[in-house]
Amino acid sequence: MSDTEIRLHADETELAAATAARLITTLADLQADGRVPVVALTGGGVGTEMLRQVAQSAARGTVDWRRVEIFWGDERFVPGDSDDRNAKGAYEALLDRVDVDPTRVHEMAPSDGDFGDDPDAAAAAYAEIVAGIDAFDIVMLGMGGEGHVASVFPDSPAVHDTRSVVAVRDCPKPPPTRISLTLPTIRTADQVWMIVSGAAKAEAVGRAVGGASEVDVPAAGATGRVRTLWLLDRAAAAELPGEAAS
């Protein structure tokens, strides 16, 4: 497990812009090494704003978007055209604006898709796709105010699940049915980027970085093999434990 690194930014706008620049640079560097980067996107406010900033960046052309494998950390199990879909937000923010290879964009199934209203079958199908990759280069994650990452909520069945991808029911945050990578899968990534803004997240950030159990604060268990980066704005960083805040 990697050490936790923290990068502070003044506010959400700066956090999104800096993370967009970091993503572009990291993807371009991996491609320069002859790799096809494998990345998992996050939904959520700042995660989607970050994708918007990638689309607006003058440097976006340094990435060959046709040579990027794109996954999601979690998805809401709702109809494909629902505004609740993380993928819909990602398409609007970035994927409709760059030249991606549709065969390399791996959406989790919607509730009106190939698996009908069966989230377990949709999760199992996604697990097969994930099994076909060597490793995620980057898993990007947002975090809820209670410490959830992807759709792994505190003290929920998913936080104890060792399968790679699971259906999640009865989520405390709507919509209630979702599909999610599990923590063991997230931990196979080379890099995990926790992208978090706002005062409402400060307590959970402090607990996660301070060593809470992943059952209580799932974000505490979201670590990368090579790098675990907490990308924060000042408000979200307000309750970091002493040594991490410096």
Ligand SMILES: O=C1O[C@H](COP(=O)(O)O)[C@@H](O)[C@H](O)[C@H]1O
């Ligand atoms: O439900 C979800 O919430 C988190 C965090 O979202 P935010 O809007 O509070 O930043 C997100 O990371 C996750 O992908 C999403 O499904």
